[in-house]
Amino acid sequence: MTKKLTKIGVALGLATATMALGGGALAQDCTTKIGAVLPTSVDWGKPIAATAQYAVDLANEAGGVAGCQIEMVLRDSQVDPKVGVDAAKALVDLDGVQLLLGAVSSGVSMPILTSVTVPAGVMQMSCCSSSTAFTGLSEEGKTEGLFYRTFATSGVQAAVGAMAARDQGYKSVAILYKNDDWGQDIGKLVAKDLEALGISVTGSIAINDAQPSYRAEVTEALKGDPEAIYLAIYPTEGTAVVREWLSLGGTQNMIVANALKSDEFRDNVGLQYLGNTIGTDTASPRSDSASAFVDQYSAKFGTEPNGPGLSNSYDATMIALLAMEAAGKDATGADIAAKVETVTDPAGMPISADAAGFAKAKEILSGGGTVMYQGATGNVRFDGNGDVSAPAVMWRFTDSGTEEQRYISLEDVDAFMASVK
Template sequence: MTSKTKTTRPAGLALALTMGAGLAALASGAAAQSCTVKIGGIFPTSLDWGRPIAETAQFAVDQANAGGGVNGCTVDLMLRDSQNDPKVGVDAAKALVDLDGAKLLLGAVGSGVSMPILTTVAVPAGIPEFSCCSAATAFTELAQEGKTEGLWFRTYPTTEIQAAVTARIVQDQGLGKVALFYKNDDWGQDYAKRLAGYLEGLGIEVIESVAVNANQPSYRAEVTSALAGAPEGIVGLLYPTEGGVLIREWLSLGGGQKMVFSNSLRSDEFREAVGAKYLTQAVGMDNAAPRVASADAFVASYTERFGGAPNGPGLPNSYDAAMIALLAMQAAGPDATGKDIAAAVARVTDPAGTPVTADADGFAQAIEVLGAGGTVMYQGATGNVVFDANGDVAAPAVTWKFTETGTEEVSYITQEEVRSLLTGN
């Protein structure tokens, strides 16, 4: 994926991350639980856009503990900072599994971090990995080859969907010739390749496609080269840090303000770095929750917990990834292996199962239904989550624009409309 947004919170809210799963459990009387189940979370918590994702996963854990915990035990989410770096992420995952005894892993965020964790830690250890945000289609291909061993799940749609929607936005903006800048990682490379194909199919010329490396002090040379082709606009598939630097240079060197962005730039950090007054013609894509009651309920509960709505991508996906993982642990039983937990995901995302809500009451209800031998249909922050054989999900999308204080939705694209973009029908 995609990087995530910086979300404004009250000053004391950062404590939510460090105070752990016990608060909600204590409030509900679940403190009587005398055993602990450990799970691992690998998120870029040292980065502004990564902390809200980890906080949301912790929120789901707190809700599960308030609903009775997993198999009568309190869940301990052990958070490790990936720094959005593959090596750091892998080292964190190894420590969580080999030293801390994590039964499953939540994360990572970027596809370039999730992939090596999956192939070098999760699969060899037989530990399921539940990602909120990794979109690269390489995971689908790996699953089709049998190399994920059924241990990979993501609550975030693939880059194929992102590319199809982004191409349509470029067309709707009336752009016939664009410069494409993409993050030089698994997510960006995959996204850019697929987007170029969709743009070509729409008769839109990509005059230059530029891989952007992180942490450069300047992208002047790349921008100057792209501007030489006289593009009508720019498409940015970037993270906020390099995106802010590159777009400032794009504008200072005479680039136009017609811009199309990936959801990773739907960020307060990026908006503040560039300046909202320069982004009035910018439009972006984002994945979206279906317009259903469970998604609305998540927004309400999140707002009550954090003092503000979940502004930005990835937060509902993080909640659902954590909650589904915990429900699967419950369904698999106290002595389950990682592969048992992965296999039990089908029991808690069964379209024919008993509907359960994404909160403490829903988790408590799920415990009863599963204990009686039934199955449940988890109705989550992103709707009724159903994984295909590759651990993938589908979703609607939205277009959005910047405001002086954040972002706002421009239009909603239904799941059926997304499918039509993918097929060209």
């Protein structure tokens, strides 16, 4: 009887041990939330969010991040600063995220940074904010190293816009810009570059959201009889402004920033009025990793990544998740931000921007090594302010979307920017 009880006790002990091991295995089956504040209520914003989610899916396919699967909690910014701030606060206060992807538009990203992420110590990674005001804020120590962006500063697009005006032989240009951080910044920069090239700026007019009419602003812009207009505005107000401009006899010679690289804008204005329009945008380098992303994206979504910010959104998400992996489980925003350098190290092991590359990175990072992320925008390099530089393109509208007209290498962009300074 005693022997039998002993055997039962041993069996129960083994069962208890097995249950404990099983409980430990289950404990590893966890989820970590990250936040995303992106403009999903506008047509050009939905693909940006879908691309970020795609990167999350690939990281999860590779085994997750720091032992956990990633859940991206997405909230719509509506390209509205107040809505964006409220969304970010909910993600930080209610969902407890330590990483926030967003926003699109410097005018939304800036108040999120200053009133939400920096005070809360949360890392913020933006795919699509270009204002040089972020650089100034960092130089003053006010971002606390928590802000990174994979989109080049407004200086690149402003310079290429001025280059386009020069190439077209325009002698005078009126500027209409969105009245927010991004618009004010790029409007000021393009005016300076145009004047440096000897091109007269006949007027620089701010455009506010949701006005019933833009007749007063357009009339003001027409006063100097410019040969062309430069537009740094978004599709909704852009449609209204251009319709008003054309109805009052304004020229069809237009240079537009990438915010108007939109099927919605093209269709609502009419392609027949946009034949002389030249668009500008930053571009991915002509590299194997950028080409691989195009193939990979096309296979996933059935179309090439032609919309604004898609390659930047992918790289922003991938780099942020790799930094989370390097920082380890339960990392703070500051911990994650501090590891960005580890995963974009020029001397690190090159990794591809897919599930296999992410899995390889996990192995290298777990051994204390560093990696060199090679992504949709090439080998991403951040400076001390969390900024990147980039090549650029000029493009035109077509029946099916947009078509690249000219590629300007990073070296040529830098050389031109230096010349106008």
